[in-house]
Amino acid sequence: MMRDFKTHSLDVPGAVLHYEVREAVEASGKPVLLLVGSPMGAAGFVALAERLPERTIVTYDPRGVGESRKTGEPGTSTPEQHADDLHRIIDELGGGPVDLFASSGGAVNTLELVSRHPEQVRTLVAHEPPAVHVLPDREQALAAIKGISRTYERDGFGPAMAQFITIVGLQGEIPADFADQPAPDPAMFGLPAEDDGSRDDALLGQNLISCTHHEHDFAALRAASTRIVIAVGVESEGQMACRGGLGVAERIGVEPVTFPSNHGGFLDDTFGMPGDPDGFALKLREVLEG
DSSP: OOOOOEEEEEEETTEEEEEEEEOOSSOOOOOOEEEEOSSOOGGGGHHHHHTOTTSOEEEEEOTTBTTBEEOSOOSOOOHHHHHHHHHHHHHHTTSOOEEEEEETHHHHHHHHHHHHOGGGEEEEEEEOOOOGGGSTTHHHHHHHHHHHHHHHHHHOHHHHHHHHHHHHHOOSSOOTTGGGSOOOOGGGGTOOOSOOSOOOOIIIIIIHHHHHTOOOOHHHHHHOSSEEEEEEETTOTTSHHHHHHHHHHHHHTOOOEEESSSTTTTOOGGGSSOOOHHHHHHHHHHHHHO
């Protein structure tokens, strides 16, 4: 049976944020646990939240995603903005310290949060942050991502998303000529080839460049009072986000922890190919309690 949740909204500079609170089934004395993605919103974490009934769980839609609407300038959202949004949500929850599980772009944003407000976070489990600057092939990777952005501006969602899916699944270093290679057929991925004229997609239009090109403050992260755990998927070996996670772990001096499944290992079958949400929740519980 699904847990009930309460919805809340919070005015922040340039946006109104939507977040959801699921109370623990029984009081446990454990910190509130935030589940954070980017551009994935609250809906992506339902399966994981339901498998952690002993925790009060908070999920949210990042600015420009789902129910969290921008009120300021359209366009790019930055890790600094997302980190400040999370800082303000934690203040609304009582100021913390909270526990945090964050995946993908959410891991990038919460590492920025911890570098600025370590007192608000007891433990951060950062799952596969696509931190391109730590890769040995960063110049090729940065150029390839800029190429995806150019495709989006020129041809729209389908062709750009097909390139994005291709690059995130690549094993090993990114080819120097990735941006010059023929673009894959969007239909191969069930994507539209036609351009609908919109350029406000949360991933491709708002977060792609700012997230992957973000340069982390490793000195602040090494000095933080927060316990930082870098997680990578057992099925993600060699992929860009997994390699980014390993690079971040090396720079802050922690051993990475292997989680079940892949980059979306906490997902059930709601969004297509499922991960292993049961195994993922067990591992996350183990890590948080460790």
